[in-house]
Every structure is written in C-alpha cells, then in structure tokens.
Amino acid sequence: MGKVVLSYSGGLDTTVCIPLLKEKYGFEEVITVTVDIGQPEGDVIEAEERGRKYADKHYTVDAKNEFVKSLFMLIKANGDYEGYVLGTSIARPIIAEKTVEIAKKENADAIAHGCTGKGNDQLRFENIYLQYGFKVVAPMRELNLTREWEIEYAKEKGIDIKVTKDKPWSIDENLWSRSVEGGKLEDPSYLPPEEIFSWTVSPEKAPDEAEFVTIGFEEGVPVSIDGEKMDGLTLIKKLNEIGGKHGVGRVDMMEDRVLGLKARENYEHPSATILITAHRDLEKLVLSRREIRFKKFVEEEWAELVYYGLTNDPLFDALNAFIDKTQERVTGWVKMKLYKGTAQPVARFSEFALYSEELTSFDTTAIDQRKAEGYSVFHGLQGRLYREIMRRLGK
Numbered sequence: 328m329g330k331v332v333l334s335y336s337g338g339l340d341t342t343v344c345i346p347l348l349k350e351k352y353g354f355e356e357v358i359t360v361t362v363d364i365g366q367p368e369g370d371v372i373e374a375e376e377r378g379r380k381y382a383d384k385h386y387t388v389d390a391k392n393e394f395v396k397s398l399f400m401l402i403k404a405n406g407d408y409e410g411y412v413l414g415t416s417i418a419r420p421i422i423a424e425k426t427v428e429i430a431k432k433e434n435a436d437a438i439a440h441g442c443t444g445k446g447n448d449q450l451r452f453e454n455i456y457l458q459y460g461f462k463v464v465a466p467m468r469e470l471n472l473t474r475e476w477e478i479e480y481a482k483e484k485g486i487d488i489k490v491t492k493d494k495p496w497s498i499d500e501n502l503w504s505r506s507v508e509g510g511k512l513e514d515p516s517y518l519p520p521e522e523i524f525s526w527t528v529s530p531e532k533a534p535d536e537a538e539f540v541t542i543g544f545e546e547g548v549p550v551s552i553d554g555e556k557m558d559g560l561t562l563i564k565k566l567n568e569i570g571g572k573h574g575v576g577r578v579d580m581m582e583d584r585v586l587g588l589k590a591r592e593n594y595e596h597p598s599a600t601i602l603i604t605a606h607r608d609l610e611k612l613v614l615s616r617r618e619i620r621f622k623k624f625v626e627e628e629w630a631e632l633v634y635y636g637l638t639n640d641p642l643f644d645a646l647n648a649f650i651d652k653t654q655e656r657v658t659g660w661v662k663m664k665l666y667k668g669t670a671q672p673v674a675r676f677s678e679f680a681l682y683s684e685e686l687t688s689f690d691t692t693a694i695d696q697r698k699a700e701g702y703s704v705f706h707g708l709q710g711r712l713y714r715e716i717m718r719r720l721g722k
C-alpha cells in the first residue's frame with residue numbers, strides 16, 4: 328500500500344494511529360508531521376520524540392508566524408462562533424496545508440488524521456487534503472474506535488501516553504486557545520474540576536489588586552502592550568500570561584458542531600478575550616454605526632466559515648476584503664482592566680474617533696441644542712399616529 332503521511336499531535340489518538348495504519352491498513356511507511364502553532368514547547372518536543380520513536384520518519388514544521396497572521400485576521404473579524412474564539416478551528420487549515428506540503432515532498436499515497444467521526448476537525452482537515460487530490464485515511468472514524476479501546480491498545484503496543492481512564496481529557500492547545508473536552512465533562516451538569524485548567528487561575532485565586540494593560544492597535548492589529556512595540560507572537564503569549572494570572576478567559580459552553588451534535592466545551596484563552604474585547608471597543612470608537620451593524624453580519628458569516636473549515640470558499644476572501652477595508656481606521660489604543668476573571672475596557676483613544684467631545688459634552692455649546700427640536704417633531708411620528716388610530720377605533 329505504500330506511504331502515508333499522518334498529521335501528528337503526539338497525543339493518544341494520533342499515536343495509536345501509527346501502528347493501526349500498518350496493521351489495519353497495510354501501509355509500509357508511516358510519516359508523522361507535527362506542526363508548531365504555538366502549543367506548549369514541551370508538546371512539540373514530545374511529539375517529535377514520539378514521532379521518531381513510533382513512526383518511520385518524522386517532520387516538525389514551524390508555522391507559528393503563519394498562525395499569527397491568521398490570528399490577526401481573526402482579531403479584525405472579532406472571531407467568535409457561539410462564544411468560542413475559534414482557536415482549534417483556525418489552526419486546522421494551516422496544519423493541513425503543511426501536512427500536504429510534506430505529503431507532496433514525500434510522494435505519499437495518502438494522508439491520515441486522528442479525528443473521530445463525531446467532531447469538526449475531520450471536515451476541516453479533509454477539505455484541504457481533498458483540495459490537493461490526496462486520498463484520506465481516518466482510522467479513528469473508520470474503525471469506530473472509542474477512547475477506552477485506544478487506551479488499552481496503546482498499552483498493548485507499549486505506547487507511553489499519560490491519558491488514564493479517570494483523566495481522559497481530550498486537550499487541544501495552541502497559541503490562541505486551550506480546549507478541554509471528554510471524560511466526565513461530557514455530562515453538561517458536571518462541574519469542571521480545577522485540574523482541567525492550566526493557563527488560568529480560578530478567579531477566586533486571582534490577585535485582589537486589578538491590573539491595567541494598554542493595547543495599541545494599528546489597522547485592527549495589536550502591535551503594543553503599554554506602549555512597548557512587539558511582534559504578534561510575543562504579544563499574544565504575554566497577554567496569555569498576564570490574563571491567565573487574573574483568571575481571564577475561561578469559558579464553559581455548549582457548542583453546536585457542524586454535524587449538528589451539541590458538545591460541552593471548556594476553553595481557556597486569556598489573550599483572545601483581552602484582545603477581542605479591546606478591539607471591539609476600539610471599533611465602537613472609530614466605526615460608524617452602520618459599519619458596526621453591517622460588520623456584525625459579516626463577522627457571523629466569517630466565524631461560521633472558519634468553524635466549518637470552509638476558508639477556501641471564495642466568500643471568505645470577499646469577507647476578508649470587506650473587513651480589511653473597515654480596519655484602515657482601527658488605529659489607537661484601549662486600556663483594559665483585568666480583575667478576578669474579567670477583562671474590561673476602561674479607556675480608549677484614536678485619531679480616527681468618530682466622537683467629538685466638543686459636540687457631545689454636557690458642558691459645551693458648539694451645537695445649538697434648540698435645533699434638535701425640529702428633529703424631535705418627526706422622530707416617532709408613525710408610532711404616534713398608530714397609537715392614536717388604535718385608540719380612536721377602540722382596538
């Protein structure tokens with residue numbers, strides 16, 4: 328059967344895939360590809376070690392900078408699907424593209440992934456693999472495997488993986504977010520135990536003193552913290568740390584998967600919460616009310632395309648073009664207050680502000696207030712007519 332390239336995280340599912348691809352599918356050579364998108368460094372190293380140990384050949388590809396580029400677009404789009412900041416979703420096409428590059432280089436016969444047939448990731452990966460004409464192999468889905476079975480099988484194959492039956496969390500982590508699902512969390516009425524969190528402290532344990540951070544934006548993209556310029560990777564990492572200390576960015580939610588299954592998800596993403604909240608605030612200062620209202624529809628569509636793994640749809644390019652146009656004036660800064668699990672904008676500034684203190688202030692006379700009287704005569708006219716007619720007709 329030849330060669331297969333496997334998108335490899337180093338976790339249980341994908342590691343179990345390695346022997347399965349040989350035993351059950353008859354591949355002679357399994358090549359693992361781990362894409363570094365800012366997951367904890369230890370995970371990348373561990374994946375590399377395991378890849379070298381269990382597969383025939385291993386590649387680690389650094390895609391952190393490309394990932395940051397996608398995240399910048401996500402920030403401009405206030406990326407949000409049902410309250411989820413799309414961390415896993417937006418990383419998948421990049422991982423898939425990188426895997427395809429290796430598959431082409433290696434002249435592979437197929438590409439495999441370790442996704443189940445119940446989630447979104449299978450769709451996101453395969454959309455890209457198929458785009459390049461690769462045959463897809465999905466052992467988890469095709470063999471209808473359960474995590475219990477995998478844990479047993481791994482043991483049997485001498486694969487050392489930390490997952491145990493009482494801590495069977497399925498974790499997906501990258502620069503933008505950490506998601507935890509599975510195990511007892513699958514019961515939506517079960518309270519998440521503190522042990523599932525690793526980026527954030529619980530708000531109760533956060534400092535009693537608030538911390539303020541000022542985020543500088545240029546054309547919708549965050550470029551500085553407290554006036555200090557830095558690259559996106561450093562900036563996002565730094566805010567994860569600062570926000571995590573204050574318990575910012577924990578989300579426990581029900582989510583509608585593409586297939587229609589509802590899933591209970593726990594997320595941690597301090598940086599995402601801080602940056603999107605700040606970015607939205609700045610937009611409120613500089614965009615017109617019609618721009619903001621229309622952009623909301625665009626954002627909803629944008630987020631759905633990302634969630635569904637359909638970023639190769641021409642609509643995605645068109646939406647991005649619209650979003651980029653709106654961001655030309657989203658330059659300025661927002662001061663955020665981090666306190667016991669919350670991140671609130673408390674001050675903001677932009678040269679492009681569509682705000683005039685001169686006009687709006689209680690204390691100025693730049694506008695003659697009496698002019699509003701004429702406006703007021705017409706405002707609500709139809710509603711008043713309607714009420715009057717109904718009263719007259721006794722309805």
Ligand code: ARG
Binds near residue numbers: 413499582
């Ligand atoms: N529900 C999210 C998504 O579909 C995250 C899934 C993450 N996977 C995991 N094994 N924790 O994008």
